[in-house]
Amino acid sequence: MDQPDDVWNWDNGMAPDCAVEGGIEAPIDTAGLRGKLTPQAPLAKLVWFKTGGKADWLFEPEDRADLEEFLGRLDGDLPVMALGLGSNMIVRDGGVPGVVIKLGKPFADVSIDAENCIVECGGGAHGILVASAARDAGVAGLEFMRGIPGTVGGFVRMNGGAYGTEVADVLVDCTLIMPNGECHTLPASDLQYSYRHSALPEGAVVVSARFKGEPGDPEVIGAKMDEIAEARENSQPLRTKTGGSTFKNPPGEKAWQLVDAAGCRGLKMGGAQVSEKHTNFLLNVDNATSADIEGLGEEVKRRVYENSGIELEWEIQRVGRP
Known part of the structure; x- marks a missing residue:
């Protein structure tokens, strides 16, 4: 399928001239980038309220290396905001300045070290996927993520929590990319968690995180997840x-x-x-x-x-x- 004129899609390192419909120029040299960059990108369809304006730029990286390269070239010259499911966000009608980063499937993997009860997730992994993967591996303690609509990156930034547990209770560390392209791995203690708040640097994009659970029976874990799902259904306007x-x-x-x-x-x-x-x-x-x-x-x-x-x-x- 052909891409719209106002969307750039790089493939195999080949890039078009840095101009788009309406005379908008790219904020950086785009040669060799493989992701998709969209100027004046509507955001309403990407958030749960289905309201709000456009992003000056929306970048959907092909993978972590692509994101590092993109932000490295940007070098902090524009504001950067990561966007997950948009489930806990109001995008104002005037739109978002700078660059919005949308992490897709390449950032949604979940892997389990069952012996040590460590669950490693991409920043774009959905909470229900994390909880389900942990259940299947017999890792307890992450059931609460079944009750939070959102992605790991948002959970880490906002110290997401529900039903008596929050990210601060289970996070080991997270890997993030700064607005200038630098990559850092921070232990949970560096995030200075409080209620629905962290000291995560402004504009940092969480690309992965590791959580520590405990051994559990998949059937018991699954039953708790079902209880959480039922409680949400009964009490919230889903x-x-x-x-x-x-x-x-x-x-x-x-x-x-x-x-x-x-x-x-x-x-x-x-x-x-x-x-x-x-x-x-x-x-x-x-x-x-x-x-x-x-x-x-x-x-x-x-x-x-x-x-x-x-x-x-x-x-x-x-x-x-x-």
């Missing part, structure tokens, strides 16, 4: 245009309870709505804009503070230009 948990749980509190107590269940703004099933979820119910969703979130924060004196913090990432 199969909707949403972004997962909107606000962090304040110490000693549940965000959804605070939102509910402030009378925000079902609250609407434009095409966005607070879920009636789980009030810590915002939904795109009627062709919402990202401004609708973010504005609704800010209104919820205001009402919660007015009602309880507690200021909620966003858990969802909000990126790009307003």
Whole structure:
């Protein structure tokens, strides 16, 4: 199938002239790169809310070496943002400046050292794949990833967690590529994890991570995963245009309870709505804009503070230009 005119696809080291439709020039010399670079790339289709603007540039590397070469040539001259499943993100309507890196299948491998209960994953591996591979190998402790929609790179950056376990509890180390192309492997202790936060450098792209589990019975592990899946099904608005948990749980509190107590269940703004099933979820119910969703979130924060004196913090990432 022919590529659209505004998409570059390098094959066997051959590259076209560094120009695209509309007179846009590449930010770097592209000769020899093998990935796909798209200028003014729509991002709405890549995030769960299905809203938001375009990336100035979207790069989909062929493999790790290709990504290192691309970022090395970029040398930190433009902002860099990694994008996983887009399941916990609002892309603002003005789009994202710089380069968005989308890790595909070459970064989705999972391998198991069953003897030592080490699970090594690519940064683009989905949580459910990681949990399932660990189960099949008799490695317990990673079942919680079954309950987080997203990829390993996002889990590592945000200290993703669910059902009593988080990445900080199981991460051994991660390998990342900096915006200037330098590659580093950091132990979990260097990430200074706290609740839904890490000290991972801005613009760093997590290309792999290693997790430590413990020996377990695959049937018992599978049963726990099934319980997690059922709990999500019963409590969360799955199969909707949403972004997962909107606000962090304040110490000693549940965000959804605070939102509910402030009378925000079902609250609407434009095409966005607070879920009636789980009030810590915002939904795109009627062709919402990202401004609708973010504005609704800010209104919820205001009402919660007015009602309880507690200021909620966003858990969802909000990126790009307003």
